[in-house]
Amino acid sequence: MRNVPFALILVTVAAGVPGAAYGGEAPETPGAGVYTATLADEFYLTEDLMLSGVHATRDITFTRPATWTLTADPVLHVAFEHSAALIAARSHLTIVVNDHPIGTVTLGEDNVTGSTFDVRIPRSMLQDFNHLGFLVDQHYTDDCEDPFDPALWTRVRTTTAIDLAYERKPVEGELLKWPYPLVDRLGYGPTQVTLVTTGAPSKETVDALGIVGFALGRLADYREVDAAEPVASSAEARTPALLIGTTAELPEALTLTGLASLAPDEGMVALVPNPADNTLPVLVVTGGGPEGLLKAARALAGQDRYQVLSGTVSTISQVSPANPPPTKQKPLPAPPATKFTLKDLGIEGQTVRGFYASSIRIPLKLEGDALAQPGGGSLRVDYGYSAQLDSRLSSMEVRLGGLTLRTVPLDKVAGESQASVSVPLPQDILAADSNIDIVFHLFPRDFDECERVADHQISGTVYASTTVELPRDHVAEMPDLSLLRFGNWPFTALPGSGGTVVALPDAPDARAEAAAFILATRFGKLTPAPTPDFSLVRGADITLADRADKHVILLVDASAHTLYEGLVAASALTLTGGPARLLANGKEVLLAANVRTPYGTIEEAFSPANASRAVLVVRALREDGLAPLVESLTDLGKVKKLSGNVAIVGADLDVRTLSVATIQRWGTVAVATAATREIQRNWWVLGAMVIGGIFLLTAFVRVFAQARGSRE
Structure with a gap:
């Protein structure tokens, strides 16, 4: 998935599947429907598939969800267009599934633009993972032609879609398969979860909610987790349900499992069918008391702990602390x-083939406060390329941020298997979210325009040993909401950065519980640390002084929110109030106004207990609650709109930002580095000083010469 900081792209759910967070429509027929998976949404393609040259192919993988039974053959709707120069007698687009052709369309003058082509995919040939291929043969003449x-x-549009008619399978309650069926790795769209709660949870329940949510976010990975409107009983849920709480808070936990009671220090994890719909699972995490509940949460969320659980119900009497499941994030942030x-970034070696070889991208996901030192960095590309290349035309190009840094000829007739080249990375175009692209321009040797030309045998490879060297300082002007786009910075839940508490x-x-749960799943997905520092708490249970070493999200x-009220009393926030709003910088009032519609706000400020730690206040004043605001923090497009220290989020999630807080610098740089940067920024001053020095030296020499001449 396109990946990112609180910032992930939410997949829109098509008809027949429960919708996104809060208020999405469930299927009209329980457990059945038609799901439409598009290349743009479910396959995460940001650009159309281009098929260029005489012969070309592009492949994608699609799945058959394990929780579904397909009730009809899927139908592929191909949206395409092609060059008007193609001749229909020799130009075709063929669809292939698992190496079997299933349909062909002629590319002629009657379908040049805005065309569609529907083809049925036989269910009998489908597996868990399926290869969907788009193959073209295309020609512009019956005579000899340039194959390139x-x-x-031909362009296959990202609106191309597969219609999957399905019905859900009855739930098999088996903890040994956890996180299935809550998370189906073969499923489409976000994992939908309904939180079953009566509200007013204990502090241990809130803690357990964070533990389970963080682990579920890691296990769901690219599928993410969305929360439907919370309900008071599992029978009301229209998606997979989650019960987290003690048996006193949620007596239904015992009813669902058939147990009479649990000891106060005994925990229980259960995975059972929903009594109201046996195609929907219910996950129960409970305990006879707070101690037992936390044992159950840690057992389910702990790596090398949850793997031991099996059957429909497991009770836990003892569990030692464990890390959550390992991150599945790829590529990883820079260490x-x-x-x-590249191996440190979770990127394996990659090979590309053919004249139209795609670029190899290396994302540099740096810390939000990362600042390249003067002189920039360097990239050592370890690469190889095949024989049979035209050594006069073939090359490898290295780009940073879309700008070409260097082009290297591929001029060995026999190819090379172990070549290296060093490329400087200029400081002024390095950013915390830079992308390095390596592009192979591959031309086959000695091709004949009148014969069939193959280019699949020509290739270029970039090895995982490719190395980036990037000295960097860590400096930021705070508060600055725009830095959230860099992996939630500074709210990263990394132990070295202070960790993160959500109050x-x-x-x-x-609704507040559900919003916090979704936030916990996002941290689980985005935080790569093996041992993260993250927790959920109630505002009344801590003070900022207690967590002075932490970054805090409110x-x-x-x-009532005791922690928030303390920030207001300390004049730590710039925008407060409801319909009667007050904008201030410390004690200075900038604006007092009454607004008819008090939209939600997101504000970043310094912790009164520690000026090197930040607080992020996510405040909802409307009936729809916190969910839309949390959603705005999980959408990369909306996060990129944030800047300054305050954002006002409208009903349709439009964002308006302002900056009225006093800015402070976090971090320091070495004296030599600071001096170099000042010289770079004020080079004209240095030039004037040099010229002035020359004049002074010249004047001194003249005076000295005149004095010496008069003595002689």
Whole structure:
């Protein structure tokens, strides 16, 4: 998935599947429907598939969800267009599934633009993972032709979709398969979860919610987790349901499992069918008391712990602390070390083939406060390329941020298997979210325009030993909401950065619980640390002084929130109030106004207990609660709109930002580095000083010469 900081792209759910967070429509027929999976949404393609040249192919993988039974053959709707120069007698687009052709369409003058082609995919040939291929043969003449002529092209649109008619399978309650069926790795769209809660959870329940949510976010990975409107009983849920709480808070936990009771220090994890719909699972995490509940949460969320659980119900009497499941994030953020390889980023070696070889991208996901030192960095590309290349025309190009840094000829007739080249990475175009692209321009040797030309045998490879060296300082002007786009920075939940605490209202209602749970799943997905520092708490249970070493996120609604009220009393925030709003910088009032519609706000400020730690206040004042605001923090497009220290989020999630806080610098740089940067920024001053020095030296020499001459 396109990946990113609180910032992930939410997949829109098509007809027949429960919708996105809060208020999505469930299927009209329970457990059955038609799901439409598009290349843009479910396959995460940001650009159309281009097929260029005489012969070209593009492949994608699609799945058959394990929780579904297909009730009809899927139908593929191909949206395409092609060059008007193609001749229909020799130009065709063929669809292939698992190496079997299933349909062909002629590319002629009657379907040049805005065309569609529907083809049925036999269910009998489908597996868990399926290869969908788009193959073209395209020609612009019956005579000899240039096989790489730019007039030879067909474009498959990202609106291309597969309709999957399905019905859900009855749930098999088996913890040994956890996280299935809550998370179906073969499924489409976000994993839908309904939180079953009566509100006003204990502090241990809030803690357990964070533990389970963080682990579920890691296990769901690219599928993410969305929360439907919370309900008071599992029978009301229209998606997979989750019960987290003690048996006193949620007596239904015992009813669902058939147990009479649990000891106060005994935990229980259960995976059972929903009594109201046996195609929907219910996950129960409970305990006879707070101690037992936390045991159950840690057993389910702990790596090398949950793998032991099996059957429909498991009770836990003892569990030792464990890390959550390992991150599945790829590529990984850059490690703190100055020098790292592609393997350190979770990127394996890659080979590309053919004249139209795609680029190999290396994302540099740096810390939000990362600042390249003067002189920039360097990239050592370890690469190889095949024989049979035209050594006069073939090359490898290295780009940073879309700008070409260097082009290397591929001029060995026999190819090379172990070549290296060093490329400087200029400081002024390095950013915390830079992309390095390596592009192979591959031309086959000695091709004949009158014969069939193959280019699949020509290739270029970039090895995982490719190394980036990037000395960097860590400096930021705070508060600055725009830095959230860099992996939630500074709210990263990394132990070295101070960790992150999310504070709910003093007595959270069901919607606040659901919003906090979704936030926990996002941290699980995005935080790569093996041992993260993350927790959920109630606002009344801590003070900022207690957590002075932590960054804190406050989820605030219309109910009491002791931690938030303390920030207001300390004049730590710039925008406060409801309909009667007050904008201030410290004690200085900038604006007092009454607004008819008090939209939600997101504000970043300094912790009164530690000026090197930040607080993020997510405040909802409307009936729809915190969910839309949390959603705005999980959508890359909306996060990129944030800047300054305050954002006002409208009903349709439009964002308006302002900057009224006093800015402070976090971090320091070495004296030599600071001096170099000042010289770079003020080079004209240095030039004037040099010229002035020359004049002074010249004047001194003249005076000295005159004095010496008069003595003689």
